[in-house]
Amino acid sequence: MNRNGIEFSDAQLQEVRRLQGLYPDTRGALLPVLHLAQDAFGHVSLEVEEYVARLFDLSPAHVHEVVTFYTLFFQAPKGRHIVSVCHNLSCHLTGAQDILRHLKARLGIEPGETTEDGRVTLLAVECLCACEMAPMMQVDDRYEGGLTPAKVDALVDALR
Amino acid sequence: MSAPAEKILTRNFHRPDSHTLATYVETGGYTALPKALAMEPAQIVDVVKRSNLRGLGGAGFPTGAKWSFIPKGHAGPVYLVINADEGEPGTFKDRYLLERDPHALVEGMAISARAIGSALGFVYIRGEYVQPWRRFRAAVREAYDAGHLGRGFDVVVHQGAGAYICGEETGLISSLEGKKGWPKLKPPFPAIKGAFGAPTIVNNVETICHVPHLVNRGPEWFARLGTKTQGGTRMYSVSGRVRRPGVYEAPVGVTLRQLIYDFGGGVTGNGTLKAVVPGGSSAAILTADEIDVTMDVDGLRNAGTMAGSAGVIVMDETVSIPEALMVVARFYAHESCGQCTPCRESTGWIYKMTERIVEGRGRKEDLDTILDLSKRGAGTTICAFFDGAVGPYISYIEKFRDEFEALIPK
Ligand SMILES: Cc1cc2nc3c(=O)[nH]c(=O)nc-3n(C[C@H](O)[C@H](O)[C@H](O)COP(=O)(O)O)c2cc1C
Ligand code: SF4
Numbered sequence A: 001m002n003r004n005g006i007e008f009s010d011a012q013l014q015e016v017r018r019l020q021g022l023y024p025d026t027r028g029a030l031l032p033v034l035h036l037a038q039d040a041f042g043h044v045s046l047e048v049e050e051y052v053a054r055l056f057d058l059s060p061a062h063v064h065e066v067v068t069f070y071t072l073f074f075q076a077p078k079g080r081h082i083v084s085v086c087h088n089l090s091c092h093l094t095g096a097q098d099i100l101r102h103l104k105a106r107l108g109i110e111p112g113e114t115t116e117d118g119r120v121t122l123l124a125v126e127c128l129c130a131c132e133m134a135p136m137m138q139v140d141d142r143y144e145g146g147l148t149p150a151k152v153d154a155l156v157d158a159l160r
Numbered sequence B: 001m002s003a004p005a006e007k008i009l010t011r012n013f014h015r016p017d018s019h020t021l022a023t024y025v026e027t028g029g030y031t032a033l034p035k036a037l038a039m040e041p042a043q044i045v046d047v048v049k050r051s052n053l054r055g056l057g058g059a060g061f062p063t064g065a066k067w068s069f070i071p072k073g074h075a076g077p078v079y080l081v082i083n084a085d086e087g088e089p090g091t092f093k094d095r096y097l098l099e100r101d102p103h104a105l106v107e108g109m110a111i112s113a114r115a116i117g118s119a120l121g122f123v124y125i126r127g128e129y130v131q132p133w134r135r136f137r138a139a140v141r142e143a144y145d146a147g148h149l150g151r152g153f154d155v156v157v158h159q160g161a162g163a164y165i166c167g168e169e170t171g172l173i174s175s176l177e178g179k180k181g182w183p184k185l186k187p188p189f190p191a192i193k194g195a196f197g198a199p200t201i202v203n204n205v206e207t208i209c210h211v212p213h214l215v216n217r218g219p220e221w222f223a224r225l226g227t228k229t230q231g232g233t234r235m236y237s238v239s240g241r242v243r244r245p246g247v248y249e250a251p252v253g254v255t256l257r258q259l260i261y262d263f264g265g266g267v268t269g270n271g272t273l274k275a276v277v278p279g280g281s282s283a284a285i286l287t288a289d290e291i292d293v294t295m296d297v298d299g300l301r302n303a304g305t306m307a308g309s310a311g312v313i314v315m316d317e318t319v320s321i322p323e324a325l326m327v328v329a330r331f332y333a334h335e336s337c338g339q340c341t342p343c344r345e346s347t348g349w350i351y352k353m354t355e356r357i358v359e360g361r362g363r364k365e366d367l368d369t370i371l372d373l374s375k376r377g378a379g380t381t382i383c384a385f386f387d388g389a390v391g392p393y394i395s396y397i398e399k400f401r402d403e404f405e406a407l408i409p410k
């Protein structure tokens, strides 16, 4: 029935229903379910938005307006790993620009871009609220601090 | 101050197992909840009022007073919402609490819920905080298994998706309802009409972590730890050009000088202090000779800045203030939700102007334009985001004007 292969498994659908049941209005589960959808389908394409909209009985426009508001939802394919370098004040004061410059050269891409092999998406982001470990970045789920070019190389090289 | 003050919120942080139920219980955890359940809700509100606890998320509003705004005898549901969307640049205390003492928040929530008559609480955790979210979720499961939750009070752990404005309480509520995080005009205040249209109390993580201690040790004990108008200790996040960046718990009457030199270990860079932001990036900047202030809400307000989220960002003599303002301005331009014209337009333009000043392409009138946009826009917007941006815009320029002018071609 679904043209694009965009469909949750039965277990995932059960999780959707569980999440929707936690809120006084099912719509409260929209962000958690979009996280789930991004994990399942890689990114939140227009087709994913339509699919999720149907699960919530919302218009696709409502879901689109939500998806585009938040930085953690990707509307286009992203790399297998996300490297987000903080460039806010405390990281700026401790060398964030050097870290970012180093990473751009090392990966050969600008913030917002993905390496050609699809391995890494590089982002420059606002305060991740771990300023005590500045300069710092987020590598997928992990926070990494006290960065130096050598440490950054080791972290990035370990990504497959 | 002489002897190091007692640690309350951070007392277990040195223990690798501080996040577990076993450690929490071993160190006196979950003894306040049964006491609170035996009290009348109004008694709990009274304890919080007399303690002089003030909100630690940013605005510093008295917590007991906020709780008493819930309409008396309200028939429908009342919600307790915990603001764990920590996003104010320079602040990282709530992350420590979620990771290292999650049960303090669970117990604090259960007590607070009794006080305001709530059967359902939400914890809104910023999307980037994946590890803290896992830790907190695990603690909630432990608390259910041990019977501390689920008997008249349930907790839903919610994940945000990356947007600073969802830290603003009405933006947070919009987001929790599954919408984009647009703040709403107040009134109505959330206590009257909040999440899902019901009376709602929004409190910061740290604020609620204090509550079990208030019940156990009494409001007078807590009030005495602080100043005349604010009780207790709070967690100061210290970062930037400082020898020992970290989170430090101290009485709210601690001075900024003590935080920089005694706790933070002094200034790095060239070793001489130039300026410091005392309460997260939205607080007005202070110069090196303005650091003998107490870090309570009123002490910093009298000094022309704010306690905010207690994020202390230190800058030494070698830091370029115009460059620092450009970084800060980029943040506000990026995070404006776009609803209000003064905020949407000014944050973008001001970032562009600070950028061209730093790049040596500034125009003579730029500084006055920034000041003018700031002063005319302040207080005209739906939420306090723009007022927060104006704090740095005005103070950086007014206190370091020479440095900006030196970069502008004659
Ligand atoms: C732009 C903006 C961002 C905010 N961000 C946060 C935040 O990240 N965490 C927080 O607890 N409060 C934040 N606040 C304050 C909340 O609106 C609200 O006052 C607070 O959560 C209430 O809790 P408290 O009384 O315990 O401090 C922010 C306010 C504004 C205007
Ligand atoms: S002040 Fe700015 S962030 Fe707040 S509602 Fe208006 S546009 Fe949005």
Ligand code: FES
Binding pocket: A086, A087, A088, A089, A090, A091, A092, A126, A127, A128, A129, A130, A131, A132, A134, A136, B089, B090, B091
């Ligand atoms: S400024 Fe980088 S984590 Fe806060």
